[in-house]
Amino acid sequence: xxxxxxxxxxxxxxxxxxxxxxxxxxxxxxxxxxxxxxxxxxxxxxxxxxxxxxxxxxxxxxxxxxxxxxxxxxxxxxxxxxxxxxxxxxxxxxxxxxxxxxxxxxxxxxxxxxxxxxxxxxxxxxxxxxxxxxxxxxxxxxxxxxxxxxxxxxxxxxxxxxxxxxxxxxxxxxxxxxxxxxxxxxxxxxxxxxxxxxxxxxxxxxxxxxxxxxxxxxxxxxxxxxxxxxxxxxxxxxxxxxxxxxxxxxxxxxxxxxxxxxxxxxxxxxxxxxxxxxxxxxxxxxxxxxxxxxxxxxxxxxxxxxxxxxxxxxxxxxxxxxxxxxxxxxxxxxxxxxxxxxxxxxxxxxxxxxxxxxxxxxxxxxxxxxxxxxxxxxxxxxxxxxxxxxxxxxxxxxxxxxxxxxxxxxxxxxxxxxxxx
Amino acid sequence: xxxxxxxxxxxxxxxxxxxxxxxxxxxxxxxxxxxxxxxxxxxxxxxxxxxxxxxxxxxxxxxxxxxxxxxxxxxxxxxxxxxxxxxxxxxxxxxxxxxxxxxxxxxxxxxxxxxxxxxxxxxxxxxxxxxxxxxxxxxxxxxxxxxxxxxxxxxxxxxxxxxxxxxxxxxxxxxxxxxxxxxxxxxxxxxxxxxxxxxxxxxxxxxxxxxxxxxxxxxxxxxxxxxxxxxxxxxxxxxxxxxxxxxxxxxxxx
Numbered sequence: 001x002x003x004x005x006x007x008x009x010x011x012x013x014x015x016x017x018x019x020x021x022x023x024x025x026x027x028x029x030x031x032x033x034x035x036x037x038x039x040x041x042x043x044x045x046x047x048x049x050x051x052x053x054x055x056x057x058x059x060x061x062x063x064x065x066x067x068x069x070x071x072x073x074x075x076x077x078x079x080x081x082x083x084x085x086x087x088x089x090x091x092x093x094x095x096x097x098x099x100x101x102x103x104x105x106x107x108x109x110x111x112x113x114x115x116x117x118x119x120x121x122x123x124x125x126x127x128x129x130x131x132x133x134x135x136x137x138x139x140x141x142x143x144x145x146x147x148x149x150x151x152x153x154x155x156x157x158x159x160x161x162x163x164x165x166x167x168x169x170x171x172x173x174x175x176x177x178x179x180x181x182x183x184x185x186x187x188x189x190x191x192x193x194x195x196x197x198x199x200x201x202x203x204x205x206x207x208x209x210x211x212x213x214x215x216x217x218x219x220x221x222x223x224x225x226x227x228x229x230x231x232x233x234x235x236x237x238x239x240x241x242x243x244x245x246x247x248x249x250x251x252x253x254x255x256x257x258x259x260x261x262x263x264x265x266x267x268x269x270x271x272x273x274x275x276x277x278x279x280x281x282x283x284x285x286x287x288x289x290x291x292x293x294x295x296x297x298x299x300x301x302x303x304x305x306x307x308x309x310x311x312x313x314x315x316x317x318x319x320x321x322x323x324x325x326x327x328x329x330x331x332x333x334x335x336x337x338x339x340x341x342x343x344x345x346x347x348x349x350x351x352x353x354x355x356x357x358x359x360x361x362x363x364x365x366x367x368x369x370x371x372x373x374x375x376x377x378x379x380x381x382x383x384x385x386x387x388x389x390x391x392x393x394x395x396x397x398x399x400x401x402x403x404x405x406x407x408x409x410x411x412x413x414x415x416x417x418x419x420x421x
Numbered sequence: 422x423x424x425x426x427x428x429x430x431x432x433x434x435x436x437x438x439x440x441x442x443x444x445x446x447x448x449x450x451x452x453x454x455x456x457x458x459x460x461x462x463x464x465x466x467x468x469x470x471x472x473x474x475x476x477x478x479x480x481x482x483x484x485x486x487x488x489x490x491x492x493x494x495x496x497x498x499x500x501x502x503x504x505x506x507x508x509x510x511x512x513x514x515x516x517x518x519x520x521x522x523x524x525x526x527x528x529x530x531x532x533x534x535x536x537x538x539x540x541x542x543x544x545x546x547x548x549x550x551x552x553x554x555x556x557x558x559x560x561x562x563x564x565x566x567x568x569x570x571x572x573x574x575x576x577x578x579x580x581x582x583x584x585x586x587x588x589x590x591x592x593x594x595x596x597x598x599x600x601x602x603x604x605x606x607x608x609x610x611x612x613x614x615x616x617x618x619x620x621x622x623x624x625x626x627x628x629x630x631x632x633x634x635x636x637x638x639x640x641x642x643x644x645x646x647x648x649x650x651x652x653x654x655x656x657x658x659x660x661x662x663x664x665x666x667x668x669x670x671x672x673x674x675x
Contacts (some may be wrong), residue, residue: 211502218502348452348454348456351459351630351633372662375633375656375658375659376633379456
């Protein structure tokens, strides 16, 4: 044994200081009643040590999960799969389970478990290039790509281009990419990866995939999608989702048997299954782990609000609503809309959601932008009332399971009101 | 009259349902602008006027017998593809020559002009030439809630609320008149005007969709397309929404 040379010691000292400062800030934030303090912890850490994230990512086996929708749930599924196949998982596996997926949130989670050698990291689309460069993940899961928060992301292709560049730059040191073969933007973005495992997740949202991301021609969407003008085409998948089954190319079939609902989550689970395998977890073991996942960061959680029992669903953009609306079966149904930064400030997207499918049921419109939804529902011919106050909108429905679909900000408020966060 | 001047002074009363044509939803539909077509159809059917919404995608022929054509916002590449497809198809020009009305939003508005650029590129693209306007990359992207004073043809004014999100700045030539004057927001180019009107072609920037938030503008387009006045259509929640958005916009100093 002996002292580490100074050039190693100093950076480690600084990281330790940063971690301690972050922890103190998080404690102060919790005591002030301002939530878990995860974000402030990461923020303080990165202020004290700007290299903290890169240092914290080093010397771990990393699986990163990104995409427009399903990041949090897929991260939970993949974490459960890997924990199931890892001895002493509490010590060895770290994840940002709360959905805090920017630099601060990731640094915060890693800082709390410096000794965990496996990290499953939900990664915001904008953080992917840095994750690929500094984290050198073993596997990168690319779920899907659709319009979201258009006031901020004017060109969805811009993000895809940044992934392509990062994967190209990483070259042979880059991750194995597990990617959704049904999504043209994902396929294009993964095009520079050293190795890609394609998962055919079935037909889903493709309204943001009109044009070929490579050459700009109008894509042909039939059984498979194809660019009539260039080489980009739907790749042959290693795994295919069919109902509750995931079928490998050689015919081997796995049954998902999930507790999280919906077609969309079966697609997420298939990608988690493929990613877990890259990390060395047998499918049978991975499935056992994934079966235990019920309500990732409050999604699909059932809780009580006064006299009412409600199930919370999150939908952040037209693709998300297309998946969530069919899951919500209650009558009445509560829909909560806001338009602050985290939701996207432009609610025009309400008109890209097929609310017409709710005709014949009653909707309670709530949240600060309840009136925007009310006008949308009026034109859609859906019976509704307006109650902007979340608690008042939900309570008063005893004797039933009330479904509540929210955009991001009301969803987080409801988790708190329902005692889930 | 000779065939060189096909535009009739009053539109022909349609036989069958009023046809509202949504042009290339997959290319010009990322900001909910299809809602403009839904609003127009509903505002007619609720008054007992038979109306249909026709959604046309690239590769399908644009109908030439529509009364109202709608273009929406889209991304850079989609904007150019849409412009080329409209020009190659030619049906829109035929319809306008027969007295149809065209209402174009954001990227759709830009492609109606003489020329435009897209995104960060400096290449100047020739537009459809339906509006005497030119669009170039602006100093900074215009993003946020807007409030505009719409100068109605009868001399009265009405407020327009919506959400603008555009990087291009548009300058009007002598043949186009501004649709509105800016109270809050950037508008055409930060010089106080918003949108353009030239004959039966109207272009403007805001989403919302703009016709869902501004029923008087929707009815104006429909009256223009049908050649007759429409009776009032009360929607109390819409009045409340407008009041809320107008009050909110006035708190913004962008």
